[in-house]
Amino acid sequence: MNIATWNVNSLKVRLEQVLSFLDKNNIDVLCLQETKITDDKFPYESFNDIGYNSYWLGQKTFNGVAIVSKYKSIKTLYNFPDEDEEQKRLISITLPSKIGNICVICVYCPNGQTIGSEKYEYKIQWFKKLEKTLKNKLIKNNHLIVLGDYNIAPNDDDVYNAKLCKNQILTSEIERKLFNNLIGLGLFDAFRLFKQPKCSYSWWDYRKSSFKRNIGFRIDHVLISCSLKERCQICVIDKSLRGLERPSDHAPVIATLNTL
Incomplete structure (x- = not known):
């Protein structure tokens, strides 16, 4: 299974890039963040035409998450359980496989x-809800994958300049602790299971020629449960899409899992 996450920063603007990415990389499941469109505007027909099922939770102008999959979901959930969350940031599907059901959760974590600030406090509380949700998910699901834009660079290696960025947004001690709390549940950062090139990032600001200068952060992650750790064959960041005309400020992260 080739599974990927990509903050597209407007699906309307980058639909053709997404469709091309799915085709060229033989992606089975793609988690999207910042779709920035309402539910009635989601282009499910475009995905259906190339063999994908679509599951989405939209919001005008801001946020929005979606999962497109070659496999049909047998259970789809939106946002946190028992909460009418105004911001649309989480969607999960359950997919059948030869190794058993796999729960895939797409997250767009607050910046x-x-x-x-108030938004920083909201981020802290949101992550606490996510931790509680994932803890319960792991009790019920042996195979769990949590993909998305976490808006946290977990370690100094995930930042272009650790000293300059120390205790700033995305790298503060509290944020990193919140991320590590998720790892502590029994999840693994798929990207760090493998030897990776130095200075590997998934997000570069549009300003100051950040991409050309590789002034970036690794804030997009694929977390997998212990049962999938040995089945993970590779995890890479596809920087090529960040170099396209009118790109998203994020690059996709792709993991390959042996689910046969």
Whole structure:
């Protein structure tokens, strides 16, 4: 199974890029963040035409998540359980496979804006809800994959300049602790299971020629349960799409899992 995550920063703008990415990389499941379109505008027909099922949770102008999959979901859930969350940031599907059902969760975690702000506090509380949700998911699902834009660079190796970025948004001690709390549940960062090139990032600001200068952060992650760790064959960041005309500011992260 080739499974990927990509913050597209507007699906309307980058639909053709997404369709091309699916085809060229033989992607089985793709998690999308910041679709920025309402449910009635989701282009499910475009995905259906190339053999994909679509599951989405939209929001005008901001946020929005979706999963497109070659396999049909046998259970689809939206946002946190028993909460009518205004911001659309989480969707999960359950897929059948030869190794058993696989729960795939797509997340667009809050940015937090600035340390100490109301948005930063919202980010902290949101991650606590995510931790509780994943803890319960792991009890019920042996095979779990949580993909998305986490808006956290977990370690100094995930930042272009650790000293300059120390205790800033995306790298603060509290944010990193929140991320490590998820790992502590029994999840693994698929990208770090393999030897990777130095200075590997998934997000570069549009400003100051950040991509050309590789001033980036690795904030898009694929977390997998212990049962899938040995089945993970590779995990890479596809930087080529960041170099396209009118690109997203994020690059896709792709993991290949042996589910046969």
